[in-house]
Amino acid sequence: MPTKNIIQAIRDATRLEMARDPKTLLIGQSVQGSLFGTGAGLVTEFGPERVIDTPLAESTTAGAAIGLALTGYRPILEHIASFSMASFEELFLLAPSWQMLHDQAVPLTTLLVGGGGSGSPDHSIVPLGIGLQCAGLKIVVPSNAYDAKGLLATAIADPNPVLYMAHIHTLADRTEVPDERYTIPFGQAKIVRPGEDVTVVTSSFGVKLAMRAAEAVAEDISVEVIDLRTIEPLDLPTVLASVTKTRRAVVVDQDINRGGLAAELAAVISDACFETLLAPVRRIGRLPVPVPGGLAGDLFIHPNVEQVVDAIRATTIVAAIPGRRG
Amino acid sequence: MTLTDEQKLSLFRTLLRACRMDEYACRCLKQGAIKLFWHSSAGMEAVGVGGASVLAPDDYVWYHYRGHGLSYLLGRGGDPKLLFAEHFGKASGCAQGRSGYHIVAPEAGIFGFFGFLGSGLGVAVGYGMSAKRRGEGQAVLCGLGDGTATRGNIHESLNMAALWRLPIVYLCENNGMVVHTPQSGTYAGPSGDYRELVESYGIPARVVDGQDVFAVAEAVTDALRHARAGHGPVFVEAKTFRFHSHTEGQADLRYSAPREAQGLDRDPLSIARARLISEGLLTEERVDALEKEVEAEIAEIDRFSRDAPDFVPTTEGLLAATYAS
Numbered sequence: 001m002p003t004k005n006i007i008q009a010i011r012d013a014t015r016l017e018m019a020r021d022p023k024t025l026l027i028g029q030s031v032q033g034s035l036f037g038t039g040a041g042l043v044t045e046f047g048p049e050r051v052i053d054t055p056l057a058e059s060t061t062a063g064a065a066i067g068l069a070l071t072g073y074r075p076i077l078e079h080i081a082s083f084s085m086a087s088f089e090e091l092f093l094l095a096p097s098w099q100m101l102h103d104q105a106v107p108l109t110t111l112l113v114g115g116g117g118s119g120s121p122d123h124s125i126v127p128l129g130i131g132l133q134c135a136g137l138k139i140v141v142p143s144n145a146y147d148a149k150g151l152l153a154t155a156i157a158d159p160n161p162v163l164y165m166a167h168i169h170t171l172a173d174r175t176e177v178p179d180e181r182y183t184i185p186f187g188q189a190k191i192v193r194p195g196e197d198v199t200v201v202t203s204s205f206g207v208k209l210a211m212r213a214a215e216a217v218a219e220d221i222s223v224e225v226i227d228l229r230t231i232e233p234l235d236l237p238t239v240l241a242s243v244t245k246t247r248r249a250v251v252v253d254q255d256i257n258r259g260g261l262a263a264e265l266a267a268v269i270s271d272a273c274f275e276t277l278l279a280p281v282r283r284i285g286r287l288p289v290p291v292p293g294g295l296a297g298d299l300f301i302h303p304n305v306e307q308v309v310d311a312i313r314a315t316t317i318v319a320a321i322p323g324r325r326g
Numbered sequence: 327m328t329l330t331d332e333q334k335l336s337l338f339r340t341l342l343r344a345c346r347m348d349e350y351a352c353r354c355l356k357q358g359a360i361k362l363f364w365h366s367s368a369g370m371e372a373v374g375v376g377g378a379s380v381l382a383p384d385d386y387v388w389y390h391y392r393g394h395g396l397s398y399l400l401g402r403g404g405d406p407k408l409l410f411a412e413h414f415g416k417a418s419g420c421a422q423g424r425s426g427y428h429i430v431a432p433e434a435g436i437f438g439f440f441g442f443l444g445s446g447l448g449v450a451v452g453y454g455m456s457a458k459r460r461g462e463g464q465a466v467l468c469g470l471g472d473g474t475a476t477r478g479n480i481h482e483s484l485n486m487a488a489l490w491r492l493p494i495v496y497l498c499e500n501n502g503m504v505v506h507t508p509q510s511g512t513y514a515g516p517s518g519d520y521r522e523l524v525e526s527y528g529i530p531a532r533v534v535d536g537q538d539v540f541a542v543a544e545a546v547t548d549a550l551r552h553a554r555a556g557h558g559p560v561f562v563e564a565k566t567f568r569f570h571s572h573t574e575g576q577a578d579l580r581y582s583a584p585r586e587a588q589g590l591d592r593d594p595l596s597i598a599r600a601r602l603i604s605e606g607l608l609t610e611e612r613v614d615a616l617e618k619e620v621e622a623e624i625a626e627i628d629r630f631s632r633d634a635p636d637f638v639p640t641t642e643g644l645l646a647a648t649y650a651s
Contacts, residue, residue: 049459055489060482063448064455070437071386071456090448094440101425102438105650136648159650 004177006166009145010038010111013152014076016181018046021074024156027052027065028078028111036113036171038078062087062110066095069108074156077108081115081165082125092127095161096136105159109152114168116205116254116302120293124168126286128253129260131163132232138186139232140164141254143207145175147229150184157183167205167254187233191242195224198315199242201265202252203228206303210252213308221316231261236268243273248315250282252308257285282311329540331607337379338598338608339616341539344371344397345595346620347406350627351396351413355574359632360413362426367393369537369569370499372594374398376542377467377497377562380550384462386435386453388446390469390499392568395429395439398469402434406623407630416634423637424647443471444479451483454492454559465493465553467546473504475520476512484559488527491558495549496524498561499536501568506579524561536564537592540601567592 004012018024029035032043032053043051054061058079065075084091091110098106115126131139138160142148148166155162192207193214200210200223207227214223224242228235243249249269253262262283269281284303291301329337348368355364367374374397378387387402389395399409409429412419420430421438428439440446450468457464474480475498487494498520502509515522524531530552534545542564549560567589571578602608 055482055485057482057486059445060448060451060479060486063445063450063479064452064486067449067452067454068456069452070449071453072460073456089442089445093442094445094449097440098438099650100644100647101428102421102430103424103647104430104432104437138649 001176001178003174004145005174006142006145006148006171007037009149009177010152010166011040011042012177012179013149013156014039015042015045017153017156018042018050020181023072024074024076025050025052025068026076026078027054027061029054029056031078035080038111038113058083058086059090062090063094065108066090066098066106069106070104074107075109076111076156078111078113080123081112081127082119082121082123084110084112084127085125091161091163092130092134092137096134099160100136106161107159108161109155109158110161110163111152112163112165114171115165117168118291118293118295118298121291124291126165126167126255127163128165128231128255132261132264136161137232138162138230140186140230141204142166142229143170143204143227144173145177147184149177150182151186151229153181154183154186158186165204169205170208173208184229186230187235189229189235189238190227191224191238192227193223193225195222195246197222197246198248198250198312199224199226199239199246200250200252200308200312201226201228201239203231204254206252206254209303209305209308212305213312216305216309217312221312223312239265239269240272243269244276247273247276247278249273249277250284250308250311250315252303253283253285254303255285256288257283258288260285279315282315284308284311329543333543334540334602335607337375337539337543338602340379340400341371341375341595341598342616343406343620343623344375344393344400346617346624347396347400347627348393350624351410352570352574354410354413361415362413364413364574365392365394365572366570366574367397369567369589369593370501371397372539372598373497373499373536373542373564373566374469375401376539377469377495377546378402380543380547381435381467382463382465384435384464386457386464386466388450388453388466388468389429389436389439390471390474390497391439391441391443392471392499394427395436398467399429399431399434399436402431402436404429404431404434404436407627410627410631411634414631414634415637416631417637418634419637443474444477446470447474447479447483450494451486451492454487454494455490457493458490463554465495465550468494468496470496470498471504472498472500472502472509473512475523480523484524484527484529484561487559488529491556493553493556494559495546495553496559496561497546498563499566500563501566503568503580505572508580520561520563529559529561531561531563533563533565536566537589537594537597539594539598
């Protein structure tokens with residue numbers, strides 16, 4: 001089976017959807033030339049009427065994508081992840097609210113390429129916590145190329161607004177990816193590493209960190225790693241079943257540690273598993289400061305393997321009540 | 327172009343309905359029947375009525391917020407009962423009571439609204455792109471105000487509409503007042519018209535008397551013809567007046583503009599009536615009869631809206647209403 005990276009997987013899925021549905025359009029700045037390669041060559045195959053370069057005008061472009069979605073089209077709106085903030089009102093207020101307010105579907109897929117990293121907030125926002133707080137916006141965070149392709153197909157077919165983000169540090173990794181079309185349902189987390197002692201819940205680039213951390217402690221701690229794949233809808237049953245089994249949880253998020261997915265999951269897990277937890281839920285996210293540019297971002301601000309290892313170990317150093325250790 | 331007698335009479339009737347229903351809405355707000363707010367379009371009804379009445383059945387509409395789209399809905403032949411039921415918080419409202427004041431009328435080409443003025447200028451571009459690629463001659467009516475026209479989105483929207491020759495007719499309801507600030511305090515354009523801004527994109531701009539429903543209808547008809555022929559967008563600026571305060575129930579707080587009767591002698595309904603009577607198309611008796619019909623229609627709206635069951639939110643219901651299936 002061929003191996004592909006996330007960029008190629010995204011391109012695959014986009015191409016297959018555009019081939020099967022003439023109402024599917026790719027819209028954004030320089031999508032014809034394809035800045036990241038996610039749409040490379042698609043304009044040659046489908047023409048500039050379907051692969052549409054827009055002026056530098058994020059707000060109205062996103063509004064236009066909503067207008068197209070309301071009137072029979074399926075737009076894929078591509079942004080460099082951070083620049084989605086320039087169309088905040090359209091992507092995070094209008095689109096997610098439209099169904100509740102008007103009972104009119106907005107089948108808009110917003111493809112965010114390259115969140116995270118060290119390019120300061122103008123290049124390195126991870127708009128996931130913000131997306132969660134909107135309500136009405138589905139949020140997809142593939143960690144690998146195989147998932148990326150199946151999840152994007154599902155996103156494009158979904159009648160709702162979907163925020164799909166491919167983290168910058170996941171773009172190059174290769175996995176086996178079939179050539180044909182397939183879908184991966186939303187709200188289905190994957191246990192990517194089974195374990196007994198502690199559950200690490202994560203997504204996106206956090207999966208790689210968690211797997212490395214799990215390897216690092218493997219001699220004395222058996223770590224179960226869950227890849228959420230979508231954070232809205234969230235596969236809570238899988239998460240809670242795992243934590244009920246292991247009785248310890250660490251949440252690793254790529255977004256700011258405050259008020260986002262990590263905080264939300266920690267609260268939900270603590271609430272649901274209060275009786276069985278042996279330690280407080282640990283959460284790891286970005287330091288709650290604006291992301292500085294340059295390497296300070298990657299090397300210091302964002303989650304790293306050492307932090308995950310420390311958190312795993314911290315959950316096992318507990319004044320355990322005698323007899324309760326399973 | 328010239329309107330036919332039938333068109334003129336139809337415009338008058340729609341205008342009469344718009345004016346009386348706006349008055350009705352103001353009463354309902356004060357009675358507490360309207361739950362949220364009402365931004366009266368008293369004085370401005372001829373703009374939405376004139377513009378929306380001359381659209382083709384499958385055209386798309388983004389309405390200007392003042393009047394909550396009432397004039398546009400009536401011009402499109404839509405059902406005002408559903409607008410009022412929505413404002414009354416009823417489950418039978420056009421948005422099931424879940425928006426409170428937006429119009430949803432897909433058969434009239436109205437797919438919702440949003441109160442961030444300027445966001446609709448983007449959605450209208452999408453409607454225009456949709457109309458153009460479908461290739462069936464559809465056009466878009468995009469309402470906006472003079473306040474909306476100073477937001478950044480206007481530049482993006484006009485630019486994209488011109489660049490791609492989108493079939494959009496922008497209908498700017500310029501009442502010279504942005505909430506409580508006179509337009510002169512908000513807009514740097516040398517003439518006070520938006521003409522210079524619009525023409526800089528190569529888009530034809532037309533200024534029309536917004537108190538004259540027939541003039542607005544003619545201007546928008548011409549603009550639609552231009553747009554449908556593939557020549558791109560047109561901007562129709564209708565000069566009009568806001569007779570009431572910004573939001574019904576609040577005092578008119580305009581500070582720096584003189585507080586004389588702002589165009590009260592240019593009431594659109596009186597102008598239309600006088601014109602049609604002078605042309606022999608209407609008589610006083612006929613007008614009285616029409617007033618009675620509209621009164622009866624409003625009574626029916628009132629009965630429908632008050633009797634309808636309230637929208638009662640439940641957690642399960644709201645969760646289910648968040649996503650389309």
